[in-house]
Amino acid sequence: xxxxxxxxxxxxxxxxxxxxxAPPGARSRTALGLTAAAAEGRFQLQVCSECATxxxxxxxxxxxCLSSRLPYQDVANxxxxxxxxxxxxxxxxxxxxxxxxxxxxxxxxxxxxxxAHLHGDVHEGDRARLTLQLDKSGQAIAMALPAADTPNxxxxxxxxxxxxxxxxxxxxxxxxxxxVGQALAQAVSDAGAxxxxxxxxxxxxxxxxxxxxRGIGRVEIxxxxxxxxxxxxxxxxxxxxxxxxxxxxxxxxRTGGVIERKGLTIAREELEIRYLxxxxxxxxxxxxxxxxxxxxxxxxxxxxxxxxxYALANWPAYGAFSATEAACLSAAQSLRAELRPGGVKVVxxxxxxxETEWYQALPPPKVAPAALAQAVxxxxxxxxxxxxxGDVAEDIRARLAVNPKALERELGS
Amino acid sequence: xxxxxxxxLPYDDVVIAAPVTIPYRRYSTNTAHWWVGRAVREVLERxxxxxxxxxxxxxxxxxxxxxxxxxxxxxxxxxxxWLDHVPLGGASGVVALRRAARAVQCGDAEFVLCVAGDxxxxxxFRRMLSTFSRFAQDAVYPYGAGGPNASFxxxxxxxxxxxxxxxxxxGKICVAQRxxxxxxxxxxxxxxxxxDDYLGARPIADPIHLFDCVMPCAGAxxxxxxxxDVARSLDLPAARLLATIERHNGFPDDPIQVRGGxxxxxxxxxxxxxxxxxxxxFVETYDDYPVISMMQIEDLGFCAKGEAPAFxxxxxxxxxxxxxxxxxxxxxxxxxxxxxxxxxxxxxxVRQLTGAxxxxxxxxxxxxxxxxFGMITYDxxxxxxxxxxxxxxx
Numbered sequence: 001x002x003x004x005x006x007x008x009x010x011x012x013x014x015x016x017x018x019x020x021x022a023p024p025g026a027r028s029r030t031a032l033g034l035t036a037a038a039a040e041g042r043f044q045l046q047v048c049s050e051c052a053t054x055x056x057x058x059x060x061x062x063x064x065c066l067s068s069r070l071p072y073q074d075v076a077n078x079x080x081x082x083x084x085x086x087x088x089x090x091x092x093x094x095x096x097x098x099x100x101x102x103x104x105x106x107x108x109x110x111x112x113x114x115x116a117h118l119h120g121d122v123h124e125g126d127r128a129r130l131t132l133q134l135d136k137s138g139q140a141i142a143m144a145l146p147a148a149d150t151p152n153x154x155x156x157x158x159x160x161x162x163x164x165x166x167x168x169x170x171x172x173x174x175x176x177x178x179x180v181g182q183a184l185a186q187a188v189s190d191a192g193a194x195x196x197x198x199x200x201x202x203x204x205x206x207x208x209x210x211x212x213x214r215g216i217g218r219v220e221i222x223x224x225x226x227x228x229x230x231x232x233x234x235x236x237x238x239x240x241x242x243x244x245x246x247x248x249x250x251x252x253x254r255t256g257g258v259i260e261r262k263g264l265t266i267a268r269e270e271l272e273i274r275y276l277x278x279x280x281x282x283x284x285x286x287x288x289x290x291x292x293x294x295x296x297x298x299x300x301x302x303x304x305x306x307x308x309x310y311a312l313a314n315w316p317a318y319g320a321f322s323a324t325e326a327a328c329l330s331a332a333q334s335l336r337a338e339l340r341p342g343g344v345k346v347v348x349x350x351x352x353x354x355e356t357e358w359y360q361a362l363p364p365p366k367v368a369p370a371a372l373a374q375a376v377x378x379x380x381x382x383x384x385x386x387x388x389x390g391d392v393a394e395d396i397r398a399r400l401a402v403n404p405k406a407l408e409r410e411l412g413s
Numbered sequence: 414x415x416x417x418x419x420x421x422l423p424y425d426d427v428v429i430a431a432p433v434t435i436p437y438r439r440y441s442t443n444t445a446h447w448w449v450g451r452a453v454r455e456v457l458e459r460x461x462x463x464x465x466x467x468x469x470x471x472x473x474x475x476x477x478x479x480x481x482x483x484x485x486x487x488x489x490x491x492x493x494x495w496l497d498h499v500p501l502g503g504a505s506g507v508v509a510l511r512r513a514a515r516a517v518q519c520g521d522a523e524f525v526l527c528v529a530g531d532x533x534x535x536x537x538f539r540r541m542l543s544t545f546s547r548f549a550q551d552a553v554y555p556y557g558a559g560g561p562n563a564s565f566x567x568x569x570x571x572x573x574x575x576x577x578x579x580x581x582x583x584g585k586i587c588v589a590q591r592x593x594x595x596x597x598x599x600x601x602x603x604x605x606x607x608x609d610d611y612l613g614a615r616p617i618a619d620p621i622h623l624f625d626c627v628m629p630c631a632g633a634x635x636x637x638x639x640x641x642d643v644a645r646s647l648d649l650p651a652a653r654l655l656a657t658i659e660r661h662n663g664f665p666d667d668p669i670q671v672r673g674g675x676x677x678x679x680x681x682x683x684x685x686x687x688x689x690x691x692x693x694x695f696v697e698t699y700d701d702y703p704v705i706s707m708m709q710i711e712d713l714g715f716c717a718k719g720e721a722p723a724f725x726x727x728x729x730x731x732x733x734x735x736x737x738x739x740x741x742x743x744x745x746x747x748x749x750x751x752x753x754x755x756x757x758x759x760x761x762x763v764r765q766l767t768g769a770x771x772x773x774x775x776x777x778x779x780x781x782x783x784x785x786f787g788m789i790t791y792d793x794x795x796x797x798x799x800x801x802x803x804x805x806x807x
Contacts (some may be wrong), residue, residue: 021615024543024554031551057552057791063665082669083574085566088621090538091559103556103569107668113792115556115567124570141555 002120005155007168007194008297020071020293020343025137031058033072034140038132039385043077043078045110046070049072056112077130079106081144082113084124092138101158106130106144116142117158121150133162133383134295136182136343138336154381163383164302167192167242174199174224174281179206179356180306181249188245189217191377194298197239199224201231226250226277238285241292246285247304247376250277254356257319267320275327278305282335302345302380303331307374309350309393313400315411336385347385349376352392365391419683426641427514428806430653431459432763434771436599437632437748441532445477448530448750452491452633456526460637460649469522469638471513473529473752475506475541495522503699503787504659505529505755507635507798511657513638523639530633531751538629541751546790552700553791558618561701561789562626566618566701568793569704571669573620576719580620582726583703585609585743586738587624590700590731594742597772601630601748624745625702627691632750634760641806650767652781652802656685667793673705673786674797676712683714686801690714690782693801695737695765695775697758699786700745705794706738709784713799732773740765741772757785759800766804779804 027035030046037044046055050067054075061068084104090096101229102118106128114130122128128144135141143162154165171188175181176198189196196219200207213219222239223377225231252264252273261267282303289300310318311325329348335345351364353359367390375389388397399407433455435448449472457463470493472482480488482498496514499505506529513525531537542549542560558564572578588608594600606624614623637649644651658681660674675682683689690713698709707721715736716724729737732781741747744754762781764770775781781802788796 022552023557026543026550026554028547028551057548083567083570085563085570085621086616087557087563088616088618089562090557091542092557093555095557095559101557103558103563103567105571105669113668115552115558115564115792117556135555137555139555162424 002150002156004152005160005168005297011296017295020136020290020341021094021097022137022313022341022343023135024092030056030060030364031059031140032086034132035134035138037072038140039136040387041382041384042074043130043132044072046076047073047075054111055106056108075110078147079114079130079144080107081105081118081122081124081126081128082107084118098161101334104144112259114142116144119143119145119153119159120156121153134345134385135162138340158399164245164347164380166245166377167299168194168378169241169298170195170197171245171247172199172239172243172285174198174226174246174248176200176213176221177252178249179209179369180251180354182209182213183369184247184249184376185213185216185219185378187370187373189219189265192383194218195201195220195242199235199242201225201227204387213247226280227272229280232280232284236288240285240288243285243289244298244300244303245304245380246281246289247306248278248281249306250274250398251306253318253321254329255318255321257316257324261320263382270321270324271327274324275331278328278331282331286335286339290339293342293344300344301340302347303335304347304376304380306348306349306351306376307332309352309388309396312350313396313404313407313411344381345385347387348386349379349389350393350397351389352363352396421681423685424518424654424656426684427518427638427654428641428644428691429510429636429638429654429759429763430644430762430801431637431648432633432769433457433459433635434599434760435633436532437630439533439601439628439630439748441535441631442696443532443631444486445474445532446480446485446529447530448631449474449477449528450612451484452528452530452635453489453526456635456637457593457664460601461647462524464490465476465492467491467526468493469513469516469525471497471499471509471525471527473499473509473755474529474531475502476537481687483779493522494677495525498686501755501796502752503701503755504785504796504798506757506759506789507657507785507800508659508796510638510654510759510800511659511798514654514657515730517639523643525638526635527638527756528635529751529753529756531631531753533751534631535546548791553646555753559733562621563618564789564792565704566621568670569620572671572704572707575710576722578704578707578722580612580669581608582707582722583625584608585725586703586706586730587611589734590739590743591746592731593740597741599771600742600746601628601753602742602746606688619761621702625756626699627749630750631752632748634750634753634756636756636760636763637680644806650769652763652766652804655688655801655803656682656798657798658682661797662795663797670714670793671708672712673708673794675709675784675799678709679712679714682801684801687763688801693782694704695732695762695777697739697762697783698743699755699758699780699784700704700739700743701754701787703745703747705786713722713782713784732735732775737775737802740770740775755785756788758785762802766802
């Protein structure tokens, strides 16, 4: 039975903050296929294209037929736990600090035996569901979860290390004026966040949805103007040590390609809010979050970027906007590497058109703000790093994986 | 296409002499080169040979990097015409012996000096582990298993569940080995071990506790392989090589390890030697963990699979017991000096068979079995081998 997580006590300011250390992060290139699967929440192993043998650990030749064509594919994730052990000593500092730690070996239904972390409700002889997760070094590991959900299972200490669960954590939502920002405030509050800071530029100015927003449990409105470095720094100065999850909801969406949208005024605004805004947040909040990655139950856990899926493939109808989103994506990738030493995940959430005013003339399918908010919360609870929300985003992802050039033409027609 | 079965060539006239142990130390600031060099020198002294006489060299070492055997030739001033580097951990001794035996048998070398030596710095163990194998990097270390303990804990757990072995059974092996070790001058463990001590020891990774684990240390072991007539001409006491087997990645489809490669070739081992399991006077198993010793007792023909717990309960395993086992104390009580752990049993067997035991002697030791095992790169030990030796050079 998993003990439900207790709400953490107030932090003792006189005690040294535990410095983040990472579990072993070296992997062969072939093993990084597992990291790609874990980032998206998929369970994939190499499957030999010639004899269909499912292969683990990652290899460069099939152990049955010696084929070198071993692509990663979705495979069945069920298995039986053959044996378990509880580590009581460890030479690695990360695990040493977190003992006792349970691991086991699972005979997968699809063939190989897999060493995996064990959820507290999984024991020797049990059936289990295997999942690939990103650990604090940003690399994939396998975890055996109980075959059916058990009470409080998200509170398992080994599982919590692999996720950025909002429960008992303090969340900063950078712009509460937007429908998405307000939906997220509700979603993270419902998910058990202990504090929901919602940034608003010029909070004295009324805005639609304000009364409802202020009524959500544990919401506190804070002054935060993403276009103003002083504002961002002041907000960070006050709140950064209490931001465990940062979700950047600042948006700026306008139609038009690079020729079509004459002049640079809108381009400057767009860059100011989206790209430079992200830089301001990264610089003001990043260092403190990185230092707090191992700071107990409410450790700093995630920096969430909401990105148009057109950051990955430009859509000329929204061409200039796509380019700015692409700039934000690249910056987010740098941020991912820069925050990794702290064990803080950078989560990129991609979506197509939303059910909001700036996508008004587009036909469905479009993503409702509440649906996006739910998807963000789920991604945090599942420890995912690359998230595609809605049919259009999934479609773009699928097309990119097969033929990016074809997609470029399709989007440009 | 079935090829006709080939009879393996007998090891007529291949002998093993000059068993050498350089006393182990828990930690050493010296290099592996230093330990290997000391072992090589002592083999030469015992055999009455000079460096120029050594025309074959076989090296096993985890910490001699960035060198391999070739670097040691210049470092130690040897000019062999036969050279081997055996990176097989606990199977290194048996495998080095197999290679050397054919070399001297065919005249490719007259004297093959087989040596295993490793240093142990304060961070040697941790460093060695982090670069041990690709599968360990990708699929073991990320799970907190800084070392083989967790992997063997899982194997032990499964073996206990599948065959009913108890901690007391494993403890009996460890206690008997400690009794043997108390009489062996080079053992690093010098205190008596009772079954209660064993059972109550600090847990490492359930069900493995402190006395199930070897102590990594620095040290070296070595021996000389040559033809019987050469050994006689030097008045060198020697043991005869009767038979060997070797098998790697045996039983890859077993979901978890319950047997090692020996089970595939054990019949050939005894057939080649012309003796049976009943003729064996003592056994030196590779004891990285007691569960593996049990598997060797089964897979080398002393009882059926799964019967080792009963076998252990019904035998005494001290040097003067009904089944003399790991007669110098094994690695569990002597210490594991890296790859030298793979030579320890072979060196002890040669001493027993030449009447030169440093510790407890096995009475009337005529035939000895040495088994090697090692290289757990993911979830099972891959390397295995065994050798049957006899007393006398005739």
